[in-house]
Amino acid sequence: MAPRRRRMLALPAVCPCEAIAPAPLLASLLSLAADVAGLRAAADVDALPALRGAAREAVRIAGLLLAFLDGIPVPDEAEAAPAVLVLGLSELHVALQKLRLLLADCARKGARLWVLMNAELAASELRVLLGSVATAMDVLLLPSEGHVVVGGAASADADAEELAGLVSRHAWRAAARLRPDPEDDRAARGVRSVLARFASGVTPDAEDARLVLARVGLATWHDCSEEAAFLEAELLERLETGSDDNDNDNDRSKTDKAAATVNRLPPRFTLSLNPEALQCPITLELMTDPVTVVTGQTYDRASIKKWIKSGCRTCPVTGERLRSAELVPNVAARGVIEQLLLSRGVPVHEPSSKHRCAVDKTATPFGAAAAGGVRLSAAFLTARLSSVSGAPEEQKRKATHEARKLSKRNVFYRACLVEAGAVPWLLHLLSSTDASVQDNAVAGLLNLSKYPAGRRALVEAGGLGLIVDAVNVAAKVEARQNAAAVLFYLSSNPEYCEQISRIPEAIPTLVRLARDGAYRGRKNALVSLYGLLQCADAHGRAVSAGAVDVLAGLMLVGASSASAGDDGGDLALDAVALLARLAEQPGGARAVAASSELVTRLVDFLGEAASRSAKEHCVALLASLGRHCGDKVLALLGKLPGLMPALYALIADGTPQAGKRARWLVNEIHRHYEQRQTPASAPTPATGDRVIRV
Structure with missing residues (x-):
């Protein structure tokens, strides 16, 4: 089990034992004082997000203390060390341990914003520690004699006495005057102002944000991500422990309240890790x-x-x-x-x-803080989208780009955007004359259409016609391709599918994209058409729009390029699947059967296809042609020498459904030729059937 992380401003210290010898105690004190005094040389104090002045004073006192300790002679081990000496050095040892931990917390990477907002608490801890240092030095100064106790005797070294008194006076004065820097308070007010504006859906003041970032020292997006991860971990740990500090641990009401809060939280990642670190940056x-x-x-x-x-x-x-x-x-x-x-x-x-797929479909955030942050971001972004109608194109591009990125994350982000009402505004921006705004808006709608509530919001906002128009006239090729993909997701709902198919330009537009588009555009158009053909009424419109000729062209060209490993082979398979769906209706079957060249190529494709799905689509298409077009197609199929071996191979090795269709085709072809060869008036041979049935 991994050790538990030390809480911020929790300052554990090891007290030296009562019988410790002065020599190892002095050596440890010299090391601690050197560590604290070394912060000045490393310029770490100037980089602190808060308490810079107080930290400089603490480091200066540690430097004086180091000079004082370095001048103390080590007592002879044979002599008994005075109890007052051991007591003073022990108190000083505990105070320096805590001071080193406190300054490390203030300089902790990823916790700079937390330190700024808790500057008063850190100042209180530092005030106590400086008081402890001053008290320890007072113990080492014998008030009655005014000398420093060293080695069991009063030291006459004036320098040591002067240094001890100087450390004591400086520590007391620093503890009495210690307050957070005025700039700390101003930056903290800026953070609260930014949060308040976010909560109310108003754009934060840019000057406040710049002040906070400059004061805290956050220069990159990675720094911001680390800060968010730390705050999330701190919040969840406080909820689990049931207390915001180490006091009142036996307060039953606080513990019960925290436990109830934890029980209401959704399942989260149990490791202390920012989940965004598990996402591919690309x-x-x-x-x-x-x-x-x-x-x-x-x-x-x-x-x-x-x-x-x-x-x-x-x-x-x-x-x-x-x-x-x-x-x-x-x-x-x-x-x-x-x-x-x-x-x-x-x-x-x-x-x-x-x-x-499983993780993306889990519409739960990684924690309560993350959930609230995403909802605020979605509401803020929707407000920006709603206010850019008369804004410059640059602002529209930024707003739609942010919506595009946020909607790409996962289902929870999409749910928050849909709940915030982003869909109608993205639809409104489809009419923008800026190609980038159009592209971003379509991509955002594509991501939101992957979520059922997003599809519902799009339809309720009257966006079906706008999406069809985007497929047809969007400025960028990528936007037309993405708009076709939106229609695919919408066609998964039978009600939406029927509404789309009734739009006069919907199916002709997709057919044109399948004919003239690039690979991705053709692919999206084919899968969208496949979804729309769930509606029986869409078959006639697809045939009238010339879908059969387009699909035949894709299949004839794509099948030849499949052997070369090109994308055309993938399109050929989609074309055959779409032709099979078209042929399920008599009108579609007749349109396919009208081209004997296409039927011949289908038989060749059945023998050449390597994938099982390609063979299944092809035999389903041929079976539909035989069922709806009868003897005309059966006579043509019977003349093609490559058909029977492929059908018998499917009967032997294909899926049950493919084998059933292949068996039906074999029997129908045999029946057709048997009827042609046997006159109607001739008696049936007593020997039984002339052809073996399968």
Whole structure:
């Protein structure tokens, strides 16, 4: 079990034993004082987010104390050390331990904002510690004689006496005057102002934000991410312990209240880790095979390999040139991801794609603070979207870009955006004359359409016609492709599917995109058409729009490129699947059967296809043609020499459904030729059937 993290401003110290010899105690004190005094040389004090003046004074006192301790002669071990000497040095040892921990907390990376907002509490702790140092020095000064006790006798060394008195006076004066710096209070007020404006959905004052960031020293997005992770961990730990400090641990009401709060929290990641660290910086999705590149950054293997394969030889995060393309598996990150998956009820032996799918479909945040932050961000962003109608194009681009990024994260982010009412405003921005605004708005709607409530909000806002128009006239090719993908997600609902199919331009627009678009546009158009053909009325519109000719062209061209490993083979399979669905209706079957060249190519495709799904779609299409077009198609099929071997292979090795259709086709072809060869008036041979039935 991992050791528990020390709480901020919890200052544990080890008290020296009563029988300790002065020599090791002095050596330990010299080391502690040197550590604290060394902060000045390292310039760490000037980088503190708060209490810089008080910390400088504490470091200066530690320097004086170091000079004082260095001048104390070590008592002879044979002599008994005075009790007052051991007592004073022991008190000083405890105070210096706590002072070192306190200054380390104030300089802790990732906790700078916490320190700023708790500057008064840190100042109180520092005040107590400086008082403890002053008290210890008073113990070492014998008030009755005015000398410093060393080695059991009064020291006549005036320098040691002067240093001891100087340390005592400075420590008392610093403790009495210690207050947070005025700049600390101003920056803390700025943080509260920013939070209050966020809570009310108002844009924070830029000057307040700049002041806070400058005071705290946050210069990069990574710094902000570390701060958020620390605050989240601190909040959850306080909820679990049931107390905000180490006092009142027996307060039953506080403990019960905290336990009830924890019970209401959704399941979360149990490790003290920012969950965003498990997301690939390229795809912003949960990594399933984390690997580390030479710059030390971790990515999902598939995304970084695609990045390198595209010709980019720089690290996506740092921008450094990758001297080597070697990818080292990050075993530690993989173990953490597996624990996360198990905590979400996802078995770790499932394929990686199912891991990502299962986690993305979990509409729960990683903690209460994260949930509140996401809801505030969604509400703030929606307010920005609603106010950019008359704003410059640059503001529209920024707002829609943020919506696009936020909606890409996971289901919880999408749910918050939908609840905040972002869908109608994104639809409104589809009419923008700026191509980037259009592209961002369509991409955001695509991400939101993956969520059922997002699809419902889109339809209720009257967005179906706008999406169809975007497929047709959007300025960017990517926007047209994404709009076609939106129609695919919408077609998963039969009611929405019927509404889309009734839009006059919907199916012709998709058919044109399948004919003229790039690979991704064609792919999205084909899957959207496949979904729309759930409606029987859509078959006639697809045939009228020339879908059969387009699909035949994709199949004829794509099948020949499949052997070369091009994307056309994938499109050929989609085209055959779509032709099979079209042929389920008589009108579609007749349109397919009208081209004997297409039927011949289908038989060749059945024999050449390597995948089981391709064979199943192809035999389903041929069976539909035989059922709806009768003898005309059966006569043509019987003349094609490659058909029967392929059908018998499916009967022997195919799926039950494919085997059933292949068997039906074989029997129907035999029946057709048997009827042609046997006159109607001739008696049936007594020997039985002339053809073996299968």
